[in-house]
Amino acid sequence: MNIYKTVSRIKLAFLWVTVCLGLGTLIIFPTQCRNGATNAVFLCIQVLIPSLFPFMVLSGFMVSSGISSKIPKFFTKPVSVLYDLPRECASVILLSLIGGYPVGASGIKALYCKKAISEMQAQRMAMFCVASGPGFLVTYLGTVMLSNTQVGYILLISQTISVLMLGLVARFVINNGSSEKEEAESHSPMSIGEALTEAVSTGIKSCVGMCSLVVLFGVLCEVFIFLFENVPKIKSLVALIEITNGTKILAEGSPVVIISFACGFGGLCVHFQIFQQLKGICIPKGKFYFFRIMQGFLCSSITYILTKIYPQSAETFSSIESARPTLSNSLTGCVMLMLSSVVFLISLKSKKHCR
Secondary structure: OHHHHHHHHHHHHHHHHHHHHHHHHHHHOHHHHHHHHHHHHHHHHHHHHHHHHHHHHHHHHHHHHOHHHHOOHHHHHHHHHHHOOOOOHHHHHHHHHHHOHHHHHHHHHHHHHOOOOOHHHHHHHHHHOOOOOHHHHHHHHHHHHOOOHHHHHHHHHHHHHHHHHHHHHHHHHOOOOOOOOOOOOOOOOOOHHHHHHHHHHHHHHHHHHHHHHHHHHHHHHHHHHHHOOOOHHHHHHHHHOOHHHHHHHHOOOOOHHHHHHHHHHOOHHHHHHHHHHOOOOOOOHHHHHHHHHHHHHHHHHHHHHHHHHOOOOOOOOOOOOOOOOOHHHHHHHHHHHHHHHHHHHHHHHHHHHHO
């Protein structure tokens, strides 16, 4: 009993220290906090919402409409045999590889809420369905930041292989010890309209929570970078906090294997987004971070091997200014969000009339 009281007191003290540090940071570094929040908001409008929201809606729609259970066997069979997961999981694994970091968690939550997978299977998927999409690795990192699209493809291949390998590891690490194969409960698919409405409403809620975390960590990163501006090695550790700002700094001269590790690890901001998406599912944090570190090392190792097979010419890494939305990109994202909000409000109104 005394141990529990001690742990509770330590947690309470940690929370108080965190709150005091947060208030002190806002008071001492107001300019940096404002700039960090501004850049993060622009990043959400310009990049995150237009790129991630459609994939979140798609993953939820595939589960709710029952399409995920109708995928051809040649694609779902490896998922059942190698990962010991229901066939519905195949679509979520695929979308996690092409959609971006929180998309996999969004799909896992949708499967769990529809009782297509058990909690243990959701935990297992959460260990390896964590990956950045080709848009970030190839377009943003490879083409824009590193001025080398081929390096972007190497990063993408490295991350894909590492995710598939970790799926095999998760099968044996996350196990209830039972030899009996777990069967998912059957559920009735929704109509196309209901499935789309639910997917859109869930996607909006997910995006709001995700953007809130991005703004919060954007402030933290800006202050961290300001404090260690003249210490490049420490400043580059910001990649462990938030991956977008971190890779921007790493691209200024760090080896590509270090960038690959950072992309595999994901950063604390991504991890909090995943925990937020999987709220209600008991995710073992120790094992989760063990897998993230393992994924970082796997990505960097595979990247090292691929760069030896396909040597890259040493090009000057271009520096990128803070994200600022262009009219076309921000307008597209805003229009998409407005249309989604209208659909969500209509759905709420219709449900109210049904009652």
